[in-house]
Amino acid sequence: MPTPPPNREPEDPEPEDRALSPYTGWTRAHWEARADRLLLAVRPYASPGLGLVDLPGPRPSWSGTRSDGLEGYARTFLLAALRTAAHGDDPHRHLDRYAAGLAAGTEKPGTDGPDSWPRMAGTRQAVVESASVALALRLTRTRLWDHLDDDVRRRAVDWLLPALEPSPVDNNWWLFGLTVAGFLQDAGIETDRAAATVVRSLDRIEDWYLGDGWYSDGDNRAFDHYNAWALHFYPVLHAHLAGDRALLDRYGPRLRAHLDDYVHLFDTNGAPLPYGRSLTYRFAAAAAPWLGALTGHTPLGPGATRRLASGALRHFLDRGATDENGLLTLGWHGPYEPVLQSYSGPGSPYWASKGFLGLLLPADHPVWTAAEEPLPAERADTVRAFGPTGLLVQTTAADGLVRLHNHGSNHVGDGADPGYSRHAYSTRTGPTTAPDPADNHFALLGPDGTATARGPAEPLGTGPGLAASAHRPLPGVRVLSATLAHGRAEVRAHLVLGAQEGTPVRQTGWTTGARGPVSQLHPVHGYHPDLALLPTGATLQGPGPTRTPALHGTTRGPAALFVALASLTAEPDPAPVTALAHVQVTGPHTLTVTWQNGTTARLDLAALAPLDAPDPEDP
Numbered sequence: 001m002p003t004p005p006p007n008r009e010p011e012d013p014e015p016e017d018r019a020l021s022p023y024t025g026w027t028r029a030h031w032e033a034r035a036d037r038l039l040l041a042v043r044p045y046a047s048p049g050l051g052l053v054d055l056p057g058p059r060p061s062w063s064g065t066r067s068d069g070l071e072g073y074a075r076t077f078l079l080a081a082l083r084t085a086a087h088g089d090d091p092h093r094h095l096d097r098y099a100a101g102l103a104a105g106t107e108k109p110g111t112d113g114p115d116s117w118p119r120m121a122g123t124r125q126a127v128v129e130s131a132s133v134a135l136a137l138r139l140t141r142t143r144l145w146d147h148l149d150d151d152v153r154r155r156a157v158d159w160l161l162p163a164l165e166p167s168p169v170d171n172n173w174w175l176f177g178l179t180v181a182g183f184l185q186d187a188g189i190e191t192d193r194a195a196a197t198v199v200r201s202l203d204r205i206e207d208w209y210l211g212d213g214w215y216s217d218g219d220n221r222a223f224d225h226y227n228a229w230a231l232h233f234y235p236v237l238h239a240h241l242a243g244d245r246a247l248l249d250r251y252g253p254r255l256r257a258h259l260d261d262y263v264h265l266f267d268t269n270g271a272p273l274p275y276g277r278s279l280t281y282r283f284a285a286a287a288a289p290w291l292g293a294l295t296g297h298t299p300l301g302p303g304a305t306r307r308l309a310s311g312a313l314r315h316f317l318d319r320g321a322t323d324e325n326g327l328l329t330l331g332w333h334g335p336y337e338p339v340l341q342s343y344s345g346p347g348s349p350y351w352a353s354k355g356f357l358g359l360l361l362p363a364d365h366p367v368w369t370a371a372e373e374p375l376p377a378e379r380a381d382t383v384r385a386f387g388p389t390g391l392l393v394q395t396t397a398a399d400g401l402v403r404l405h406n407h408g409s410n411h412v413g414d415g416a417d418p419g420y421s422r423h424a425y426s427t428r429t430g431p432t433t434a435p436d437p438a439d440n441h442f443a444l445l446g447p448d449g450t451a452t453a454r455g456p457a458e459p460l461g462t463g464p465g466l467a468a469s470a471h472r473p474l475p476g477v478r479v480l481s482a483t484l485a486h487g488r489a490e491v492r493a494h495l496v497l498g499a500q501e502g503t504p505v506r507q508t509g510w511t512t513g514a515r516g517p518v519s520q521l522h523p524v525h526g527y528h529p530d531l532a533l534l535p536t537g538a539t540l541q542g543p544g545p546t547r548t549p550a551l552h553g554t555t556r557g558p559a560a561l562f563v564a565l566a567s568l569t570a571e572p573d574p575a576p577v578t579a580l581a582h583v584q585v586t587g588p589h590t591l592t593v594t595w596q597n598g599t600t601a602r603l604d605l606a607a608l609a610p611l612d613a614p615d616p617e618d619p
Contacts (some may be wrong), residue, residue, distance in 0.1 A: 016260025021372045024270070024310040028359075028368045031310075034317065035356055039094050041326030042076050042350075049104025050097050051115030057330055057335060057346030062127035065476030070117050073101055074129035074136075075204075079353035082135035084143070086360050095144050103148070106155035115506050116129055118359045120162040125343065129235070130163040132353075134183040138241060139360070141186060157189055164190070164197040167204075171218035172226050174201040175234035182238045198238070202247075205231060212387025215255030216455035221459075222420070223389040223409040224276025228288035229354055232258055237357075240295045252297035257424075259292050260299045261386045263308065264393045267427035268378040270311030274540055275404055275425040277411065279282040279339050280348055282321060283355035285310045290358040293367045295568045302366035303373035309358055312373075328352060332540035338433035338554070339540050377402055383465045383485045384508035390459035392467035394485040399570035401517065402427040405490070405508040406482040407469035408459030421454045423481065423492070426568055427509050427515050430539030436535040438550050439511040442481060442494045442562070445504040460608040465601060480605045486595040489580035490566040491524075495589050510568040511536050511550040517570040519547040521576045525585045528552050559611060561589055 014033075016025030045055050053072030060068050079093035079541060104115035114614050120126040128595040137145050137156075145153065148511035163180040167173040178201035181194035208231075210217045215231040217223055232255045265273040268376035270284035286309035292298025293305045300308070319333040328349035329335040361367050377395040384393045390408015395401065404425045411420040418431040424440040425431065431437045443451035460468040462481070468482035478500045492507065509521035523529055531551060537544040553562055563585060567577040582594045589605040 002347075010148075019371075020369075021306070021310065023307050023372045023374070024314055026310040026314060031313070031356065031359060032083065032089075034313065035079055035359065036092055037326055038322075038328070038350075039076060039080055039083065040092060041322070042072065043097070045072065045327075046097070046101070046572060047104070047115045049107070049115035050101035051103075051105030051107075052101075053347060055327060055346035056104055058335070061125070061345030061348065062342045063123055063345065064118075066116075066118050067123050067125045067129075068103070068345035068347050070126060070129050070347075071345055072350065073098075073105065073117075073308060074132035075347055075350035075353055077101070077136040078132040079350065079356055081139040082353065082356045082359045085139040086362055095140060095188075099144050099148065102133075102137075103152045106152065106159050108256055117159060119159070124168050127163055127168065127173065127176050130160055131179040132165070132351075132493050134160060134180040138183040138186055145187065154394065157184070157604075158224065160184070164193055166200070166469065169203075171220075171222075172203075172205075172230040172234075174204045175230060177201050178238060179234050182242060185242065202235060205235070209254070210388040213254050213259070213261060214387050214389050218357050221408060221410050221457075222276070223386070223392075224419075225272070225278065225281070225285055227258060227277070228262055229281065229284045229351075233287055233291060233354065236291055236295055236297070240291075241452075243536075248297075252295055254294055255288065256297040256299055257294070259289060259297075261299060261384070261393075262288060263304070264376050264382060264384055264395060265402060265404070265427075266308055266312065266375055266377065267315075267402050268311075268375060269427070270313075270315030270426040273314055273333060273402055273404055273425060273427050274339075274358070274430055275406075276409075276419050277341055278344075278348075278351075279332055279419070279540070280344060281351040282316045282328070282332070282349065283309075284352045285355065285356050286312045287354035290361075290367075291357075293365075293451070293457075294357065301370065302369040305373035306358070308375060309355065309576045310372075313355060316352075321611075324587065325402040332430070333542065336538075336540045380584055381487055385462035385467060390457065390462065390467060390469055392462060392465075392485060394488075394490070396488045396569065399517070401568065403485075403490075403568060405456065405467055405485065407462070407467040407481065407483065408457055410456045413524060416429050423454075424490075424510070426510065426517075428541060428570065429512060429519075429568065430541045432511050432536050432539060432546075432548065434537070437506055437508055437536060437550065439536075439548050440480065441508050442492075443501060443506050443507075444477065444496070445506055446525050451506060461506055466603070468605075470609055480609055480611075482603055482608065484593055484603060486593075486597075486599070486601075487580060488567050488569045488571075489577055489595065491581060491583055491591075491593050491603075492564045492566055493591060493603060493605060494562045495553050495611075496560045496562070497611055498558065499560065501555060501557070503555045504559075505553050505555065505562060507551045507553075507562065507564050508534070509564075509566050511539060511548040512568075513542065513544065515544045516541070516546075517568055518574050519549055520565075520567040520569075520574075521551060522577055523551050523553075524561060524563040524565055524583045525591075526553045527564060559588060561585065561605070563591060
């Protein structure tokens with residue numbers, strides 16, 4: 001194996017090309033240069049034999065530092081593979097280093113040597129990282145794997161084989177075994193066992209496919225970026241790499257349907273919507289659009305695909321996603337610990353490597369040569385329901401903002417997770433992380449002012465400009481909620497059932513800072529006329545101080561209706577939201593909205609669900 005070269009900085013990328021890329025200025029050369037910079041930045045943190053990449057960070061993951069070192073190796077190896085797989089150009093000899101690391105990492109598995117990788121039997125996270133290792137080996141098989149010593153290949157296979165067992169986690173983790181199996185099939189190793197793993201894995205995720213391009217990530221109604229960077233990514237890419245036309249004919253149209261929705265989740269400033277978990281993977285959100293272009297299963301033109309992906313990559317790199325040493329930090333723009341999960345370690349952000357999938361497309365592909373095209377968020381106002389998810393997306397062309405209204409997605413039934421439990425999210429505001437005050441939240445307040453959590457959202461359906469759900473914040477209490485949206489205006493309605501007479505309630509709006517977009521919240525029915533501005537701190541969009549608008553009211557009778565108008569806009573000097581919609585409450589649970597353009601919408605909350613539905617917690 002050749003001696004790895006010393007570190008050196010990559011050459012400056014090409015100057016911006018505003019003729020080819022009028023929105024972002026970036027070309028393929030910029031992507032290659034950024035990949036090289038990310039890879040060169042991690043080199044000083046490699047173990048002596050290059051088998052681990054031990055990156056600095058605020059804390060280790062729950063899997064421990066050895067697992068975190070494997071994660072650093074595996075995820076940056078995937079980036080190196082994407083950087084080099086489509087052509088022979090590897091000016092920094094990235095693959096030599098990862099080949100050496102593969103040999104060192106599998107030398108004494110399970111020992112305390114300076115390079116050895118943890119075994120999957122004792123470290124569950126190793127199953128996740130096996131997928132990145134296997135995919136990188138698959139993409140570079142003729143350039144790397146085929147030139148390794150037989151003993152290194154044997155040890156690597158021994159380390160990979162446990163991934164073919166049933167998944168230890170019943171969600172997208174099934175696809176890690178699929179990915180390992182795909183590599184082994186290509187390499188002609190344990191092909192029957194690998195084929196069985198492919199079938200078993202795909203059969204399991206089939207149980208979670210709900211139609212219109214959307215999977216639930218397990219038995220939990222979790223709809224987030226994992227649809228794009230896992231549940232579509234692995235099956236479609238496997239089918240493409242295997243040349244399996246039958247599989248691609250099944251999963252490709254699903255990807256296309258998903259992208260038809262997914263493209264609406266990107267702001268004109270490049271930001272993907274910060275909603276759900278694992279947000280520190282950042283521009284991994286660009287993986288699915290690239291995959292659509294790679295396989296031909298996309299509703300997007302080649303210029304729109306590159307505009308979306310380059311916009312996402314620039315959004316983060318231009319806003320401090322890398323530190324002074326060029327390392328991706330644990331956070332969103334810069335470091336931001338509240339966005340992390342317990343499984344997040346210093347190497348976790350490098351799953352953003354998936355966002356470089358477009359480098360598998362050759363330089364003369366239209367995705368690199370076509371002029372950039374505008375995104376939906378900058379072409380027209382949109383209010384769009386996403387199939388079976390209970391999600392309603394609202395975009396405005398005047399400012400390029402994207403807002404998501406959540407009436408049906410949960411994380412394993414956890415009503416307190418700020419990444420899932422809010423009624424609304426946007427590309428330019430971040431969910432508050434403290435339990436109170438929570439942004440975009442409707443709560444009942446206890447005698448001490450404590451706010452209830454939302455509880456798992458039960459979807460009640462979507463319609464034109466409408467999404468609705470129910471939740472149970474307290475035993476015996478049910479809240480029916482609905483959002484109607486038009487332009488930048490939102491009507492937020494809640495019908496509280498079964499609460500004690502005179503129970504205080506609170507509706508909060510969008511949390512913003514002094515230099516952010518403008519948040520408006522206006523009482524229509526059931527609330528006191530005074531608007532409160534509650535002080536809040538930093539969000540993932542930046543440091544505080546921020547303020548969260550809030551309305552207060554009290555319940556009256558067994559069914560109490562509360563209605564408010566809300567708006568979030570980056571337009572200069574925006575008109576008050578009351579100029580955009582007129583709301584007339586026509587009954588104890590009905591209302592009619594007349595929008596600024598004269599169109600109307602009628603809402604009957606009682607028609608969405610029985611008002612006397614039993615509480616499943618009651619005996």
